[in-house]
Amino acid sequence: MFKPISLFVGLRYTRARRSNHFISFIALVSIIGLTLGVAVLITVLSVMNGFDRELKNRILGMIPQATVSSTEILPEWRPLVELADKQQHVAGSAPFTQLQGMLTAQGQVAGILVSGIDPKFEKKVSIVQNYMTAGSLDNLKDGEFGIVIGKGMADGLGLQVNDKVTLVLPEASPSPAGVVPRFKRFTVVGIFSIGADVDSMIGYIALNDAAKLLRLPDGAQGVRMKLDDIFAAPEVASKLLNQLPPNYYASNWTETHGNLFSAIQMEKAMVSLLLFLIVLVAAFNIVSSLVMVVTDKKSDIAILRTLGASPATITRIFMVQGVIIGAFGTLAGAALGVLFALSISDLLGWINTTFGLHLFDAYFINYLPSYLRWQDVLTVVSISLLLSFLATIYPARRAAQIQPAEALRYE
Incomplete structure (x- = not known):
């Protein structure tokens, strides 16, 4: 050759x-x-x-990628959800009310960020339902005061489904015995495992239960959105904000997890x-x-x-x-x-x-x-x-x- x-x-x-x-x-x-x-x-x-x-x-599948919130509770939040769904790059939207507090059970205490959600809408914007190890988001029903927590939180507090846990809010209430923190007893109705830090940081309760805890009328604080392009979050939130009255404000994941x-x-x-x-x-x-x-x-x-x-x-x-x-x-x-x-x-x-x-x-x-x-x-x-x-x-x-x-x- x-x-x-x-x-x-x-x-x-x-x-x-x-x-x-x-x-x-x-x-x-x-x-x-x-x-x-x-x-x-x-x-x-x-x-x-x-x-x-x-x-x-995982992380951005759990936390809000973009949100628009009101300074007041929104009894009628569905029109805002419909408006958000019409925005470019928005794959889904859901109402939420957010509050911070501490969970206590069996002598253990842990801080938690609690989101009040509507399970039907939450499945459009979050991956949590895909990672449930026990129970379901559908078990969150208004007035029953159930809570869904992560596996890290459940293991740390020694909790399982159907166990009782107390949510302590940082707001104090006057009483004959003096000023005491506001607290509410919840039942664990679901446990999820994402395999990340959010397993020991985030919890979910029913939307109107969150409003009751804050002593507000039934409704939502705002709407969170899931995007098909996460880098469009600032632009999407800003455009939606421009279509709303002055008492609304926006945030997105780049402000909370952009440094990471x-x-x-x-x-x-x-x-x-x-x-x-x-x-x-x-x-x-x-x-x-x-x-x-x-x-x-x-x-x-x-x-x-x-x-x-x-x-x-x-x-x-x-x-x-x-x-x-x-x-x-x-x-x-x-x-x-x-x-x-x-x-x-x-x-x-x-x-x-x-x-x-x-x-x-x-x-x-x-x-x-x-x-x-x-x-x-x-x-x-x-x-x-x-x-x-x-x-x-x-x-x-x-x-x-x-x-x-x-x-x-x-x-």
């Missing part, structure tokens, strides 16, 4: 055993460095993508930059290995030149050798990185459980997420191959500049 001379000789040089074992060692280090750099970069990018996805799907999202994006960018530098260093190892090969093959180059090989042919011979080293290291790293990205969540979860570690306590979710994007794999592989190709240019041009007479003088 016909092969171009540059490809033929380049492949032979790549497979040939060298008398100078140090050169082979440098080439091996180049391949290993490139493999590890690419693998780690793909794995870390997948983990960062996992955190990004979990923030969007920005931190993830910044960490992803900085870690990617640092790991790309590792790939760059590995690519420069190709330069050193090829420079040594050129020095070792001076006589071979001189003979090829005397047989009629052009400087361009010599350049291509060593570029072939460098590109093969780069391609082998890159593809091996890509395969290893994809394998790690697909299995790292289960692997670290098993280590965390088996050895009783607390590896993820510092994060907003209680496990290590990983989300492999093939676009990232393609980008990393392309950049690594490009760096490997660029690393071959200097040694190959140096080889082409060798003069046959000078190289053979002392042979």
